[in-house]
Amino acid sequence: xxxxxxxxxxxxxxxxxxxxxxxxxxxxxxxxxxxxxxxxxxxxxxxxxxxxxxxxxxxxxxxxxxxxxxxxxxxxxxxxxxxxxxxxxxxxxxxxxxxxxxxxxxxxxxxxxxxxxxxxxxxxxxxxxxxxxxxxxxxxxxxxxxxxxxxxxxxxxxxxxxxxxxxxxxxxxxxxxxxxxxxxxxxxxxxxxxxx
Amino acid sequence: xxxxxxxxxxxxxxxxxxxxxxxxxxxxxxxxxxxxxxxxxxxxxxxxxxxxxxxxxxxxxxxxxxxxxxxxxxxxxxxxxxxxxxxxxxxxxxxxxxxxxxxxxxxxxxxxxxxxxxxxxxxxxxxxxxxxxxxxxxxxxxxxxxxxxxxxxxxxxxxxxxxxxxxxxxxxxxxxxxxxxxxxxxxxxxxxxxxxxxxxxxxxxxxxxxxxxxxxxxxxxxxxxxxxxxxxxxxxxxxxxxxxxxxxxxxxxxxxxxxxxxxxxxxxxxxxxxxxxxxxxxxxxxxxxxxxxxxxxxxxxxxxxxxxxxxxxxxxxxxxxxxxxxxxxxxxxxxxxxxxxxxxxxxxxxxxxxxxxxxxxxxxxxxxxxxxxxxxxxxxxxxxxxxxxxxxxxxxxxxxxxxxxxxxxxxxxxxxxxxxxxxxxxxxxxxxxxxxxxxxxxxxxxxxxxxxxxxxxxxxxxxxxxxxxxxxxxxxxxxxxxxxxxxxxxxxxxxxxxxxxxxxxxxxxxxxxxxxxxxxxxxxxxxxxxxxxxxxxxxxxxxxxxxxxxxxxxxxxxxxxxxxxxxxxxx
Amino acid sequence: xxxxxxxxxxxxxxxxxxxxxxxxxxxxxxxxxxxxxxxxxxxxxxxxxxxxxxxxxxxxxxxxxxxxxxxxxxxxxxxxxxxxxxxxxxxxxxxxx
Numbered sequence: 001x002x003x004x005x006x007x008x009x010x011x012x013x014x015x016x017x018x019x020x021x022x023x024x025x026x027x028x029x030x031x032x033x034x035x036x037x038x039x040x041x042x043x044x045x046x047x048x049x050x051x052x053x054x055x056x057x058x059x060x061x062x063x064x065x066x067x068x069x070x071x072x073x074x075x076x077x078x079x080x081x082x083x084x085x086x087x088x089x090x091x092x093x094x095x096x097x098x099x100x101x102x103x104x105x106x107x108x109x110x111x112x113x114x115x116x117x118x119x120x121x122x123x124x125x126x127x128x129x130x131x132x133x134x135x136x137x138x139x140x141x142x143x144x145x146x147x148x149x150x151x152x153x154x155x156x157x158x159x160x161x162x163x164x165x166x167x168x169x170x171x172x173x174x175x176x177x178x179x180x181x182x183x184x185x186x187x188x189x190x191x192x193x194x195x196x
Numbered sequence: 197x198x199x200x201x202x203x204x205x206x207x208x209x210x211x212x213x214x215x216x217x218x219x220x221x222x223x224x225x226x227x228x229x230x231x232x233x234x235x236x237x238x239x240x241x242x243x244x245x246x247x248x249x250x251x252x253x254x255x256x257x258x259x260x261x262x263x264x265x266x267x268x269x270x271x272x273x274x275x276x277x278x279x280x281x282x283x284x285x286x287x288x289x290x291x292x293x294x295x296x297x298x299x300x301x302x303x304x305x306x307x308x309x310x311x312x313x314x315x316x317x318x319x320x321x322x323x324x325x326x327x328x329x330x331x332x333x334x335x336x337x338x339x340x341x342x343x344x345x346x347x348x349x350x351x352x353x354x355x356x357x358x359x360x361x362x363x364x365x366x367x368x369x370x371x372x373x374x375x376x377x378x379x380x381x382x383x384x385x386x387x388x389x390x391x392x393x394x395x396x397x398x399x400x401x402x403x404x405x406x407x408x409x410x411x412x413x414x415x416x417x418x419x420x421x422x423x424x425x426x427x428x429x430x431x432x433x434x435x436x437x438x439x440x441x442x443x444x445x446x447x448x449x450x451x452x453x454x455x456x457x458x459x460x461x462x463x464x465x466x467x468x469x470x471x472x473x474x475x476x477x478x479x480x481x482x483x484x485x486x487x488x489x490x491x492x493x494x495x496x497x498x499x500x501x502x503x504x505x506x507x508x509x510x511x512x513x514x515x516x517x518x519x520x521x522x523x524x525x526x527x528x529x530x531x532x533x534x535x536x537x538x539x540x541x542x543x544x545x546x547x548x549x550x551x552x553x554x555x556x557x558x559x560x561x562x563x564x565x566x567x568x569x570x571x572x573x574x575x576x577x578x579x580x581x582x583x584x585x586x587x588x589x590x591x592x593x594x595x596x597x598x599x600x601x602x603x604x605x606x607x608x609x610x611x612x613x614x615x616x617x618x619x620x621x622x623x624x625x626x627x628x629x630x631x632x633x634x635x636x637x638x639x640x641x642x643x644x645x646x647x648x649x650x651x652x653x654x655x656x657x658x659x660x661x662x663x664x665x666x667x668x669x670x671x672x673x674x675x676x677x678x679x680x681x682x683x684x685x686x687x688x689x690x691x692x693x694x695x696x697x698x699x700x701x702x703x704x705x706x707x708x709x710x711x712x713x714x715x716x717x718x719x720x721x722x723x724x725x726x727x728x729x730x731x732x733x734x735x736x737x738x739x740x741x742x743x744x745x746x747x748x749x750x751x752x753x754x755x756x757x758x759x760x761x762x763x764x765x766x767x
Numbered sequence: 768x769x770x771x772x773x774x775x776x777x778x779x780x781x782x783x784x785x786x787x788x789x790x791x792x793x794x795x796x797x798x799x800x801x802x803x804x805x806x807x808x809x810x811x812x813x814x815x816x817x818x819x820x821x822x823x824x825x826x827x828x829x830x831x832x833x834x835x836x837x838x839x840x841x842x843x844x845x846x847x848x849x850x851x852x853x854x855x856x857x858x859x860x861x862x863x864x
Contacts, residue, residue, distance in 0.1 A: 001306050001736040005384050014833035017309045017384050023836050024376045027843040028410050034847045035418025035460055039433065042456045042854050054798065066791050074784045077826045081780070084773045124430030126449045131433070134425055180826045187818045191811040195798035383835060411846045459854040510846055514857065522857035529856065 007167050022174045026181045029142075033185050036138065040131050040192065051128040053194045056121070058112055062194050065108045066186065072101035073183040076150075076176045083169040088161055091172070095154045098179070102147050109140055132193050139189060142182050149175055212319075214311035217732060219318050220297030221625070226322060227289035231611075232696075234280035237273045239693055244270055245668035246686035267666040271340035272356065274664055276331070278343030279360065282468070283367050284325045286606065289614055290475035291371075291409070292321065295378055295402045298621065301724035302396050304387025304744065304764075306736040309380040317373035324366030331359040342664065344461060347434035347454045351426045352441060358427055361420045368417045371409050378406040387723075389744035393499070394763070396722050396748040397492065400499055401478030404506040405471050412467035412510065419460035426452075433457075455520060462513035470509040472606055473573075474502065476613030477544055480566045483620050484548055486720045487563040488555025489759050491749040494547035501540035501547075508537040518586045519593050527586050534584035541577050545570065556752075556759075561635030565616035568643050569609060576605030579654060594664075597657025600650050608646040615642075615699070620718070627711040627730040634702040641695035648688025652681040719760050722748055726762035783825045790818050 004010070005017050013020070044050050079094035116122070116129070123133040153168075153175060160168040213219060243252045244265040256263025265273075300308055308314050331338035336354025339345065350357050382403045386395070395403075425431040430448055434457045437450030477498075485492045492498065514522065514530040548570060557563070579601040582588035592598065615638070622630050659678045661669040668682045669675030716725040724732075727742040742764035750761040768776075794814050802810065824830040829840075 001741070003305075003307055003309065003311075003385070010384050013383060013835040015384065015835060017380055020384060020835065021310060021313075021376050021380045023839060024379050024410060025372070027839055028372050028376075028414050030843050030847055031411050031850070032414035032418055034850050035415030035463075036422075038415070038850045038854060039418065039422060039456055039460065041851060042453060042459070043433065043451070045855060045858065046453050047451055059795065059798075063791065063795055067788065070784065070787045070791065073822060073826050074780055077780055078777065081773050081777050084768055085770055122430075123425060124432070124449060127432060127451050130425065130429075130431035130449075133429075134421065134431070138421065177827055180822050183826075184819050184822050187822065188815050191794050191798075191815055195794065196804070196808055196811055407842070411843060415850060455857070456854075459857070463850060507842075511849055511853070514853075517857075520857075526853075526856040 007164075007170060016170060018170055018174050019177070022177050026177065029181060029185075033135075033138070036131070036135050037188070037192070040135070043127050043131065047127075051126065053128070053132075053196060056128070057132065057194050058115070059194050061108055061112055062190055065105050066190050068101045068105045068108070069183045069186050072098045072105070073180050075101065076179045080169065080172045080176050083161075083165070083172055086165075088158075091161075092154065092158070095150060095172075099147060099150055099154065102143055102150070105143060106140065106147075109136065135189060135193065139182070139185055142185070146175075146179050146182055150179070212315055214307075214315045215734065216296045216300050216308045216311065216314060217625075217734075217737075219314050220293050220295075222318050223288050223292035223296060223321070224294075226325065227285050227293060230280055230325060231285040231289070234277050234285055235693060235696075237277045237280070239689055240265065241270060241273045241277065242682075242686035242689045244666065246683040248667050248670055265666075268340055269337060270666040271342075271664070272332075272338040275339045275342050275345075275360075276328070279328065279339070281606075282343065282472070283364070284321075284328065286472055286610055286614070287371070287468075288321055290610065291378075291402065291405055291471065292318070292374060294398075294475060294479065294614075294617055294621075295374070295405075297625070298724055299378060299381060299399055299402050300385070301728060301732060301737060302399050302722050303382060303385060303390055304723050304727070304738070304742050305381060305385035306738065306741065308377045309384055310377050313373050314377055317370045317377065320366055320370035320373065324363050324370060327359060327363035327366055331356040331363070334359055344465070345423070345457075346461075347423065347426065347452075347457050348436070348439055350423060350457075351434055352446075358424065361424050361427075364420050365417060368413045368420075371413055375406040375410040378402055379410065382406075387741055387743060390763075391744075393496070394744055394747050396478075397481040397495070397498055398475075398478035398722075400502060401474040401481075404502050405474045408467040408471050408474075408506055408509060412464045415460045416464035419457055422460075423457065455517075455522075458517055458520065459514070462516045463510075466513040466516065467506075467509040469602070469605070470505060472610050474505075476569065476573075476610040477502070477548075479613045479617040479620070480548060480569050482720075482722070483562045483566040483616050484551050485749040485751065486620075486718050487558040487560065487566070488552060489558075489751045490551070490555050491747070491751060492547065493550040493553070494543075495747070495749070497543055498547050501543040505537065505540040505544075508533060508540070512537055515584050515586075515589075518589045531584065531586050535581075538577065538581065538584070545574060545577070560619075561630065561632060561639060562616045562620035564636065564639045565612045565619065568639065569612045569616065572604055572608035572612060572646070576601060576603075576609050579604065591660070592657060594662055595657035596653040596661050596663055599663050600653030600657060603650045603653070607650065608643065612642070612646075615639075621724075622706065623712070623714065623717050624724060624728070624730050624732070626707065627713050628706055628709050629712060629717070630706045631702050634698045634705075638695060638698035638702065641698065642692060645688045645692035645695055649685050649692060652678075652685050656681055719758075721746075721750055721760050721762050723763055727764050779825055783821050786821055787818055790814055794818075 007016055009016050075094045075097040079091045079098060082090035082094055121129055123130045153172060160171070210218060240252055240255055249264050251263030252259060252265055259265055259269065296308065296314065300306070334355045336356055338356040339353070339360035341350040341353045341357060345357065345360065382399060422433040426433050426435060432449045432452040434454050435446070435448055435450060435452040436454065439446045439450070481492055481498065512530060512534045514526065515534045518527060579597070583592055583598060583601060619630055619635055622628070656669070656675070656678045659674060661672070661675045661678060669679055713730060715728065715730050718725065720726070723742055727738055733739065744763045745766050746761060746763050748763055752759045753761050794811065797810055797814065829836065
């Protein structure tokens with residue numbers, strides 16, 4: 001006996017189990033980052049003076065990073081679409097591009113963080129920097145998590161395409177949902193921390 | 197994923213099993229051990245309260261200083277008692293154990309939606325609990341800033357607080373994985389004919405509980421991260437400016453808000469209390485239907501009330517914060533929502549009470565605990581009302597009245613329901629029967645001593661005795677007249693502890709007893725009883741996966757030959 | 768999904784990408800307008816919400832999904848908004864320290 005709806009959709013919900021599972025996970029992630037956004041709002045409205053983000057943080061670099069993530073979202077969904085079109089080579093290409101863009105994001109963040117530390121700007125310096133490092137730091141951890149999972153499906157996990165292509169395609173769809181969410185969080189983080 | 201018979205080692209079959217029944221038992225045993233330990237901590241605390249600054253028997257050797265409980269350690273015991281009972285005891289038992297074992301069975305599924313994730317969530321719980329235990333051994337001892345971990349105190353507390361935060365992050369992650377599993381399982385794996393309104397109430401309560409855990413826990417995880425940053429990275433998220441500790445002005449940046457922690461904490465912790473009670477409602481409903489031999493009164497009312505309760509639980513949290521100086525408008529808002537949320541609870545309790553009317557009641561052990569739950573929850577709920585009203589709360593906040601209130605709901609409330617569940621489902625899990633005499637003795641003595649411990653707390657609270665006092669109020673004049681109650685409560689607590697021996701001995705001799713192999717000794721209607729063996733088949737639960745044709749509580753249907761009509765029986 | 772449907776989706780992905788790139792430029796441009804905090808926040812959040820919706824609806828295929836996901840997300844968004852705004856309410860007619 002097999003667990004039903006692991007690959008095929010359940011008719012009334014239109015979902016296979018894994019897709020529902022990842023959406024539920026993303027709901028919890030909305031509340032996790034929501035807790036931090038709420039902290040930001042509460043701390044900022046509680047004081048008269050709040051630093052101007054653009055004066056302390058590097059807006060051009062962050063804009064570049066935003067483009068990296070948005071592009072990586074496109075390449076991620078293209079990698080899934082390629083599998084739907086039975087083109088495994090294109091999947092490898094697009095997934096690889098996604099990984100490259102994600103790593104570039106991390107490189108930029110590395111330079112951003114080290115530049116701050118060189119100027120003696122630490123999380124403990126003030127609450128603006130504290131919340132900046134915490135929120136972007138948690139986001140970075142999520143990017144790293146995404147890279148690990150995408151890499152797994154790009155290399156060792158890609159074997160499943162041979163044995164169970166439909167299930168493999170679903171797994172890429174699920175990973176994609178997670179990755180788009182990571183992009184979505186940054187779409188809000190960027191203006192809130194850097195531009196407001 | 198094929199579940200055909202492949203060779204399994206001891207490790208894959210019993211330790212790292214992905215079978216929801218084994219995982220349910222793992223959660224069950226681990227959580228019962230933690231409940232016992234959390235209880236033991238309280239027994240030590242109660243010695244100090246009854247006989248302040250005298251050496252504690254048996255464990256005095258561990259305490260140093262002539263065997264007397266130091267005040268910081270009293271605080272650690274208090275904080276860890278709360279943390280352990282809630283996060284390591286009740287929720288893993290109510291949700292992790294009962295939920296995992298019986299939700300798939302009751303909906304006709306062969307396992308949870310994500311079996312490997314299920315195993316992962318158990319082991320994360322286990323690791324999280326080990327981390328919590330480690331706290332006792334670090335310099336300064338375990339966390340001692342209350343289970344509520346309020347800053348600024350928690351920010352500057354000893355190492356044990358950092359350990360607590362790390363443990364909580366692990367436990368919260370475990371809980372999230374568990375919630376995702378229950379939600380996906382109920383939504384996707386209901387068998388043919390099992391529509392939403394044919395679900396047993398037990399499944400509904402687990403489903404709603406899972407939603408509460410999914411959405412309410414993450415903000416606490418966020419807050420935990422922020423407190424870790426304050427403690428380890430020197431940030432000031434919760435540290436106000438100009439704080440003076442032991443005569444020295446702190447050098448951190450300041451500008452933070454202790455209130456921020458309280459908001460994020462209670463945003464979880466209020467829904468958490470509904471997480472504590474909902475599974476209990478579910479278990480009690482199953483047992484009452486079964487032992488009255490009639491359908492539950494108000495199935496739809498129960499479902500709608502519980503769903504409404506779930507949503508409301510997210511917008512009442514600041515009734516824990518009435519005395520923080522927040523404005524009157526917001527206080528009025530939370531008071532209103534708090535009063536409104538008492539309504540579904542009353543509907544639920546009324547439905548359960550009405551279900552007894554005209555019933556053919558069987559007073560077996562599970563039913564005794566289920567019946568005992570009803571008035572105890574009633575007392576707990578009613579004593580919540582003056583706390584929910586801001587004006588009365590001014591007098592009662594942070595007194596023993598609060599401790600009495602919440603213990604009534606959780607201890608002779610939820611824990612009684614959990615015992616009821618254990619006695620009820622023991623035959624299904626093991627194929628054996630428990631001893632009825634020991635079960636009844638367990639119930640009667642527990643009932644008496646529970647009230648002995650917690651009823652006097654209302655009296656002390658009304659007199660103004662604060663909570664979390666190491667000396668139990670000894671140094672306060674206003675407590676003088678009610679101080680004698682400390683000894684009464686402590687005696688009751690120790691006797692309550694002894695009464696649990698009836699349960700422990702019952703479990704041991706019953707497990708050693710003969711297998712009767714009866715599939716449905718209670719003559720129940722739900723799929724867990726009617727379509728499985730006792731215990732259910734290792735792989736796949738059902739010989740044939742049943743379809744559902746009826747509601748969950750069709751007892752004493754006039755035209756039927758039996759006084760119960762299984763859900764899987766065609767009409 | 769048939770290959771034709773997938774190819775149609777791909778066209779949508781490219782269009783959404785262009786829109787997102789454009790809106791990113793808009794986001795940064797707005798910050799140069801020197802607005803006061805209130806309008807700046809509202810405008811930034813509106814633009815971010817449009818971008819987020821595009822990602823959710825098209826990359827995450829939300830627009831093709833059935834009710835189950837919508838209910839989950841609706842409940843989540845409601846709780847998110849509560850978490851964002853209700854704590855601020857405690858600062859209304861605050862007693863002065």
